[in-house]
Amino acid sequence: MSAITDEFHRAAGSVADDDDQRAFMRKALGGYEHTRAGTEARFTSWQAARDAAAALKWDALENLHALIQQFVDKLEKRGVKVCWAEDAVQARSYILEVVRAHQARSIIKSKCMTSEEIHLNELLEHEGFNVIESDLGEYIVQLRKEAPYHFVFPSMHLRRGQIDDLFVEKHGYVSNEDPEALTMEARRVLRRKYLEADIGFTGANFGIAETGMISITENEGNARLTTALPKVHIALMGIEKIIPTLDDLALLLPMLATAGTGQQLTCYNSQYSGPRSGDEPDGPEEFHLVLLDNHRTRLLADPEQRDALRCIRCGACLNVCPIFKNIGGHSYGTTYQGPIGAVITPHLRGLQDWKHLSHASSLCGACTETCPVRIDLHHHLLRNRRNAAKAAPTMFERVVYGAFAGVMRRPWLYRTLTKGSRFLNWLGKPVAGTVLDPVRAWRRTRTLPDPAKQSFKDYWKQHRKAGDAVRASAPTVPTVPPAPPAAGAQS
Amino acid sequence: MRISLFIPCFVDQMSPRTGVAVVEVLERLGHEVLYPEGQTCCGQPAFNSGFCDQARCVAEHFLDTFADAEHVVVPSGSCAAMVKVFYPELFQGTKRAAEAKALGERTWEFSQFLVEKLGVGDVGASFAGKVTFHDGCHGLRELGVHAAPRTLLRHVRGLELVEMGEARTCCGFGGTFAVKFPEISTAMAQVKCNSIIDCGAHTVVSNDPSCLMQIRGYFDKHGNTLPCLHLAEVLART
Ligand code: SF4
Numbered sequence: 001m002s003a004i005t006d007e008f009h010r011a012a013g014s015v016a017d018d019d020d021q022r023a024f025m026r027k028a029l030g031g032y033e034h035t036r037a038g039t040e041a042r043f044t045s046w047q048a049a050r051d052a053a054a055a056l057k058w059d060a061l062e063n064l065h066a067l068i069q070q071f072v073d074k075l076e077k078r079g080v081k082v083c084w085a086e087d088a089v090q091a092r093s094y095i096l097e098v099v100r101a102h103q104a105r106s107i108i109k110s111k112c113m114t115s116e117e118i119h120l121n122e123l124l125e126h127e128g129f130n131v132i133e134s135d136l137g138e139y140i141v142q143l144r145k146e147a148p149y150h151f152v153f154p155s156m157h158l159r160r161g162q163i164d165d166l167f168v169e170k171h172g173y174v175s176n177e178d179p180e181a182l183t184m185e186a187r188r189v190l191r192r193k194y195l196e197a198d199i200g201f202t203g204a205n206f207g208i209a210e211t212g213m214i215s216i217t218e219n220e221g222n223a224r225l226t227t228a229l230p231k232v233h234i235a236l237m238g239i240e241k242i243i244p245t246l247d248d249l250a251l252l253l254p255m256l257a258t259a260g261t262g263q264q265l266t267c268y269n270s271q272y273s274g275p276r277s278g279d280e281p282d283g284p285e286e287f288h289l290v291l292l293d294n295h296r297t298r299l300l301a302d303p304e305q306r307d308a309l310r311c312i313r314c315g316a317c318l319n320v321c322p323i324f325k326n327i328g329g330h331s332y333g334t335t336y337q338g339p340i341g342a343v344i345t346p347h348l349r350g351l352q353d354w355k356h357l358s359h360a361s362s363l364c365g366a367c368t369e370t371c372p373v374r375i376d377l378h379h380h381l382l383r384n385r386r387n388a389a390k391a392a393p394t395m396f397e398r399v400v401y402g403a404f405a406g407v408m409r410r411p412w413l414y415r416t417l418t419k420g421s422r423f424l425n426w427l428g429k430p431v432a433g434t435v436l437d438p439v440r441a442w443r444r445t446r447t448l449p450d451p452a453k454q455s456f457k458d459y460w461k462q463h464r465k466a467g468d469a470v471r472a473s474a475p476t477v478p479t480v481p482p483a484p485p486a487a488g489a490q491s
Numbered sequence: 492m493r494i495s496l497f498i499p500c501f502v503d504q505m506s507p508r509t510g511v512a513v514v515e516v517l518e519r520l521g522h523e524v525l526y527p528e529g530q531t532c533c534g535q536p537a538f539n540s541g542f543c544d545q546a547r548c549v550a551e552h553f554l555d556t557f558a559d560a561e562h563v564v565v566p567s568g569s570c571a572a573m574v575k576v577f578y579p580e581l582f583q584g585t586k587r588a589a590e591a592k593a594l595g596e597r598t599w600e601f602s603q604f605l606v607e608k609l610g611v612g613d614v615g616a617s618f619a620g621k622v623t624f625h626d627g628c629h630g631l632r633e634l635g636v637h638a639a640p641r642t643l644l645r646h647v648r649g650l651e652l653v654e655m656g657e658a659r660t661c662c663g664f665g666g667t668f669a670v671k672f673p674e675i676s677t678a679m680a681q682v683k684c685n686s687i688i689d690c691g692a693h694t695v696v697s698n699d700p701s702c703l704m705q706i707r708g709y710f711d712k713h714g715n716t717l718p719c720l721h722l723a724e725v726l727a728r729t
Contacts, residue, residue, distance in 0.1 A: 009672075016678035026682070322661045326678040360672050362665025362679070363539065365632035382539065389541030401537045405545035408500070409552040411529040418504055441670045445677040446708030449505055456498045456507035460526050463514065 004333065005356040011331035012360065021157070022326055028156055029319050035262030036316075042264065043254075053255050054374040057310035060209075060243050061300065067209040067242045068291070074212020075289060078274030083290045088118035091290050095120065095201075095234060098288055099129060102232055104198035110216070110223035111135035112203030113151045113313060114236050114292055117335045117348070120201075132193045134222035136186050143170050149329035151336055152260050152315030157328060190222070200230035200284065204237040205312070206252060210245040213271040214289070217256055221268055233272070233284035238292050240300075240309040246271075252312065259314035259372040299347045305380050308343050310373040317367035317377055323360060332357065339367035343380045351388050358384035418455060492609070495525045495560035497553075497598075499570045500532040502700050509700055512727035513566045513601060516614055519729075527556045535573040538581065539666050547581050554590055562608070563598040566723055568630020568699050571600040576633045600630055602698050602722055606639035613646035616726045621651045623692035624722075625683070625706065627699025628661050640698050640722050647725060657686035664705035680709040687717070694718045696725055 015021055040046040060067060072082050085091035099107065107129055109115065121142070124131045133142040137154035141147065143166055148154030155163070160177045167173035173185050202223055204214035214235055216223045227233050243252065249269070257263040276283035300306050318324045318338030329337040334345045334357070342357035358381040367377040389397065407413050442448055494517055498510040517524050534549030553574070557563050565571040575595040582591035605611045624644060630636040644652050663669065663679025670676075684706060687695045697703050700721055707719040 009674075012672070013674040016674040022678065022682075322663070322679050322682070323675060326675055326682070359668065360675065362628065362661045362663055362668050362676070364628035364661035364665070366628075366659070366661070369632055382541070385539070385541035386543055387541070390543075393542070397540060397542065401540065401542040401545040404532075404537055405534075405548040408531040408534065408549040411531055414500075414531045439670065441673040442708070445673060445712060446680065446705065447711040448708060449704070451504045452507045454507060456503040456510040457528065459507055459511055460528070464526075 002353060004353050007333060008331060008356055008360070011333070012327035015328040015331055016326050021328065024159070025157070025325050025328065029325060032262055032319050036258060039258045039262050039264055043258075046258075049251065049255055050372055050374050053251055053312075053372055054307075054310060056243065056248055056251065057312070057373050058307065061240065061306060061309055063244070064239065064242060064300070067244060068239060071207050071209040071212055071242055072291070074209075075274060078212065078277070080212075080274045080287045080289050083288065085290050085292050085294070087294050088292075091118050091236065091292050091294070092120065092123050094288075094290055095236070096123065096127060098232065098234060099124065099127075099199060102198055102286075104129060104232075106130040106132065106193065106197045107199045107201055108132050108134050108193055108197035108226050108230060109138075109201040110203070110218065110226040111138050111154075112201065112236055113148070113335060114203050114238050115201070116148065117294065118236075118292070120236075132190070132197070134190055134193070134220075134226055135218070136183065136220060136222075139186060139190065140166065147330065147335075149337075150315060150318055150324075151313060152318075157330075194225045194229045197226075197230045199232045199234060200226040200228075202226055202233065202235045204235050204241055205256065206249065207237055207242045208244075208246050208249070208271070209242055211271075211273065213246070213273045215249060215253075215269060215271045217253065217266045217269050219261075219263075219267045224268060224270055227270070227272060227284065228282055231284055232286045232288070233275070234288045234290065235272070236290045236292060238294070239296055240311070255372045256312050256314050259312075259316040259370070295348045299344065302347070304383055305343070305347070307373075307375050308340070308347075308377075308380060310375055311340055311344075312373060313340075314372060316370045316372065320366045320370045322362070322364060322366065327360075339377045339381070340375070343375075343377055343384065346384050346388070351384065352392055355384060355388035358382075358388070415457065418451075418457075493523045493525060493561050494604075495527060495557060495563050497530060497533070497557070497563050497565045497570065497574075498526070499565070499567050499700065501704075502566065505704065506700055506721070509566055509721040509723055512721065512723035513564070515727040516605075516616075516723055517564070519727075520609070520611060520614065525560070527560070530556045533570045533573045534581075535570060535577075536666060538573065538577060543581060547585075550578055550581055550591070551587065554587060554594060557594060557598075558590075560594075560597065562604070563594070564601055564604050565598065566601040566698070566700065566721060568600045568627040568634055568636055569701055571598055572629040572633035574598045600634055600636050600639075600698065602639040602643055603634065603636050606642050612642050614643065614726045616646075616728050617648040617650075618694075618725050618728050619649040620693045621653055621691060622694045622696050622725070623653050623655045623687055623690050624658070625655075625662060625687070625695055625697040625699075625702055626658060627697055627702045630698050631659065636698065640696075643722065643726060644696065650725070653690050653692050655686040655690035655692070657683055660686070662702045662705050664701050666701070669705065676705070677709065680705055684709050684713075684715075688715075692717075694720060694725075696720050696722050698722045 043049050083094040121131050133139045140155040149157045163182055164175055164177045167185050168175050205217045206215040253269050257266045275285055275287040317340050321338050324338045332341055334341045346354040361381050363378050365378045502509050514524050533553055534546040538546035575598050578591040578595050582588045624640055662683040663676040703719045710717050
């Protein structure tokens with residue numbers, strides 16, 4: 001097992017063992033599901049909206065090349081400097097260059113998961129720049145030197161008391177757990193940072209090809225301040241965020257809000273099209289857009305799984321995922337947690353290193369059922385498993401499934417072995433639960449029934465004979481089936 | 492009607508009474524039940540682990556065994572989904588693709604077969620007590636089985652059906668997942684089992700024997716003797 005897989009087992013196991021943490025998450029996400037159901041019901045047809053959104057994003061991917069070109073042309077005409085970054089290295093070095101060129105001291109950021117993907121904060125901090133996250137949740141995890149727990153709700157794992165403690169420790173805040181007081185405290189600190197910042201950094205939820213704009217969705221107004229006050233705006237956007245027209249937002253913005261938080265619309269949705277033009281009183285003097293590939297085109301080239309690029313990062317699949325709810329976000333060790341993370345991380349960062357996430361699923365399909373753009377999430381986990389097994393099957397599994405197929409296609413062998421299994425089971429009694437027990441992992445927390453004394457196959461033989469006997473004595477339709485041996489008995 | 496049964500391998504071995512109950516119910520309704528004796532497994536364990544060649548090998552045996560079956564009834568949403576939903580993918584581009592698809596269309600999950608194919612709601616069963624139903628995820632989301640088992644249960648005399656809060660939540664079984672990630676799987680079982688207890692039911696019923704193994708295994712380990720029954724076992728009681 002690789003170190004990454006080991007760490008996953010350790011971290012996941014420790015949250016799975018933490019009843020309080022799990023109950024806390026269940027409660028929070030239970031509230032979300034309730035609110036969301038109400039908002040969904042306000043759509044004429046949420047299912048039809050999902051179809052439309054999926055088709056829209058699908059079309060955009062099909063025409064990605066042309067749409068990006070159109071998008072970039074418009075932006076460049078308005079003076080935006082566009083960087084096409086093939087990977088994280090190129091994106092990082094471009095951004096670093098801009099930051100250096102402006103001799104910036106301080107950079108204020110609004111929420112941008114893509115920047116987590118390229119580990120931008122680590123880079124900038126390492127280079128001696130001061131980076132501040134302005135989204136409240138992000139700000140809190142940044143202060144705690146933690147990764148976001150959930151890519152929409154970065155600090156959902158924290159209780160009010162913990163945030164209070166954090167502010168007391170880091171700001172010298174006078175302890176007060178009232179949510180409004182805590183928010184005002186964050187605001188007091190952050191407002192100053194906006195004024196001090198030389199560069200405002202944002203992500204983008206959508207890139208509109210028709211008009212050459214990026215659209216940013218948020219609830220706190222922090223992205224607006226991030227883009228309005230500093231002299232330079234840098235936006236980082238994955239290439240899959242492109243959509244054809246401005247009108248498409250009429251569908252996608254309410255869907256993103258509904259699926260993401262259960263809101264009808266998020267509080268702020270702003271579109272940005274370039275630096276301040278001559279007659280405008282505010283806005284940045286310089287605007288840079290970094291378009292990031294970072295293996296997205298690899299996913300685009302996969303005809304089975306490219307629908308994963310339709311993702312609008314609403315986080316709904318995490319919110320309904322029983323795995324996420326029981327292991328929490330940090331266990332994944334990825335930028336994108338939950339089902340979508342399990343699907344795309346192997347594509348973005350290597351299949352063999354990240355395949356365990358595709359196995360760490362009961363394939364219940366709650367994610368697929370909820371995804372607003374109908375990504376075939378849980379089936380993609382199966383496809384990742386298949387691709388991983390094909391590329392590098394473990395010896396153990398090869399033997400196990402080879403034997404499995406060998407037995408299951410030979411009914412006589414199946415019969416012989418299952419007869420033997422009752423004997424083996426009897427023989428194995430003394431080792432049950434010890435290291436020699438092949439189903440120890442199961443038995444530690446659950447009991448396993450013994451194989452039944454009489455298999456169904458044996459029952460059927462008797463039943464058929466009895467049925468023949470009934471038919472022989474009374475050639476009419478038998479009305480009373482023979483009494484089965486153990487029907488309805490409880491274990 | 493002539494109905495061929497597929498009794499999944501672990502039902503054959505671990506809970507044959509589920510298969511027996513299915514036979515009872517179908518025969519009571521006047522149908523002729525067949526059981527092709529060469530049957531073994533649908534191949535799902537290998538498929539879910541990514542070993543498709545091995546899964547296909549087992550699935551071919553399944554196609555052979557049920558080649559002549561008019562209707563195949565399966566008392567497991569998960570195994571029925573394997574045949575109906577995953578065989579077409581497994582056989583895509585092979586000689587037997589059309590055959591696999593056709594067999595999928597003739598294959599039914601037990602409760603859906605009774606209600607949607609046979610149009611039966613009341614099978615003449617009686618069962619005293621408060622019961623909650625656990626939806627196996629494959630039945631629920633791959634096959635859309637939700638109303639059928641509830642229709643059948645509502646018609647059982649003496650039975651009171653109550654919904655648990657986490658009815659749509661996975662029990663955490665998930666095949667090899669349950670042994671590869673026992674901590675996560677067990678945490679999920681805990682959520683499910685607590686929800687069953689909280690709803691006040693005296694019995695939990697499901698259409699998936701594998702979920703029942705998980706739920707029963709968890710309860711049993713914690714000294715709870717709450718009965719966990721397959722839907723067919725309830726419907727077989729008169
Ligand atoms: S995969 Fe679907 S549900 Fe999950 S974050 Fe993306 S759009 Fe939302």
